[in-house]
Amino acid sequence: MAGSSRLRVGAVPSRFQWIRVHVPAPRLSALERSNSRLGVDDRPPESEVVEDLSVCTMDHDYAARPLSCALENALQYIEEPEDRLQAMSVGSSNIFGRFCVSDETIRYYTRFPSQQVFEIFWESIAPSAKHLIFWTKAQRMGEEASATPSPARKIQLIDELFIYCLCVAAGLKEQVIADICGVSIATVSRIIITWANYLFFVLGSVPIWMSRQQVNDSMPQKCREYSPKVRVILDCTEVRCERAISLTLHSETFSNYKNTTTTFKGLLGVAPCGAVTFISSLFTGSTSDKEITRKSGILELLELDDEVMADKGFVTEEMLAAKGARPFKKGKQTRAVARLRILVERVIHRVKQNHIWDSTVPLSLAGSINQIWHNCCFMVNYQGPMFLESE
Template structure:
């Protein structure tokens, strides 16, 4: 700070080479008042920046007077305190607080100031120069801002990659086949992208500003694959449960009408024989399908209205006093290669296998001479035989009845029978193992008919969609 003398008419300024000293007004009230009177400016009150130059003091004295000595010492002490304050010590505030708390020590101030080191400068210019030197020493080292910027950009990129890897987005799944397989059941991102490409045109009417089309498909696949509850998925995708539930139902309807008709179909006999697995080629060259029936329990008993609707699908002969209405029963047919070729609607209650097979349209798919394999006795041999086909049980016990009307046993060696049995069991369990939601229990909102014009419940569509998605994966027996 450049100080100017406050005396009227004096134009002295503190500049290098002048040899002048500038003094601040003393703290002592009496001395301070005498200085103000000497300035002779009516109504004027000094502030912290007010200074008097040395030309207005008695200069004939060889030695400075006691008043001048005290003023210089006070200036030195205050300059030193200011330097300490700039260095983070806060000495000025501490010193002033001590003086306020202990007024008796103010009488000894002059003695303490006179004993100060003579090495301190006699004017404020020297103190400012020392402060400047301190600052220069502190910030003397050059700073390379380009290196700092590059380091921050690198750290920012690493954080972005870490967040992206933990998120459920297209980029996080694109190069991670294991992640795609875990969350969707599909073998890689290419298949997932293909499914998205097939469904996208049918999703244009779905107004959902919070979720993209990809997110809507992904959360639906996660629902089927991992059987995650709606609340869990709502937390993961940052939406309300109601919105997520509607999204799942809409996506299931779209996939049911788009994927199922093109992915779940009954192949021709020539195609079946051409791609027959080696495990069945010798023992069962005419195998057309491997079937099984499975039940899925409810989370809660269905309503009476739903019971009546489901009972209408079952033949009257299957109804009995001991019928249970807390399960859905399905018949699934799988080609020997592991591709699902047929899946029935769900029938409510403990209906017999024969009634289910005769009422779901499965028998209409069979041709004379076809062989139907199963891992257990389903009590449908007579119904299959009526279509000119043959029903056999894949087991390793020789002499066990095949279930056909003629009662012919499996005519193959023990090792071949074990191989066939293992293959059949692997094919049947593949779909349920890939999509955990098919193991139940089923939540009650999924058991109601999804549309007024359709007899299919939402869960029926979920089973069919799971079968269609299974057919997009690698089969149990890859083509040779």
């Protein structure tokens, strides 16, 4: 090939490290050659060079000595990982932070009205939730389970609560939740049952029954005019469950009202201000409203001169006479009294907005259905007042 050079046959290297070879000096730039001809020296003084070098050396702290308290701060930072995680925002969790990005999504997935209300609720239960033990372990160990420390969890506690809300508030099936969260169906089932019972015990310890003075102070003005002595408004509602295989249980869950064999019934008590003040256990659908009122324990909470507002078939004068209470007699019908009568129905509507009640509750949750019912009713008090006077 023309213009190319090839290595001659038999040639060997002649330049080695120990042989001094003349290396030409690097060619100066055009500016440097011009300054050299004119005798101009534009290099900075040595003092400036030294100063610049000192500035450059301060850019990095590889050789800098740490502060005297740095080691103690680092050790404290390492020894308190749980406290740091607890102090982090709830939005930083893997699952909860991915789905609950606004007040609207929080309302859909958890039924809490806003992130602020959810954070207030979470901060109130987080200290005790750190000691949670899965119900399967509690069943195996019995009373000894409470004495053993809680094991490390693969899922953050805030995300476990969110999984419970996905089942109850959003009404998602266990298979869907397992796919979303990347866990097994068995793990989802354990979390739901564990949190249903935990929230039931925690929320059940909160006294929600209002004193006579509290009812009077929070009573709307129209109610004071037409029903000043009403202490509580009662109503029952029904929830559906899967058809039982047992013939005995099959007959007990029969409901005359729904004409079906898959119902449980619960009693709710609401104060005139719209707050839930009484939650009964669930009874089988064959139990009458009057019998539920008698067995629920609401009569023991009434006092002298209290009036109870309810539909026919719930209470009678004989039932309330022992406490000196009496059923509310509407007398002259007014819009204020009519609104007060439907107040409990609106509260029940809020309870039923938890989508777990949209379809039949599976029998796998039969052991926790009473706890879930109580938790849903209690959570209504976090959704704010009804504002009946302004409607």
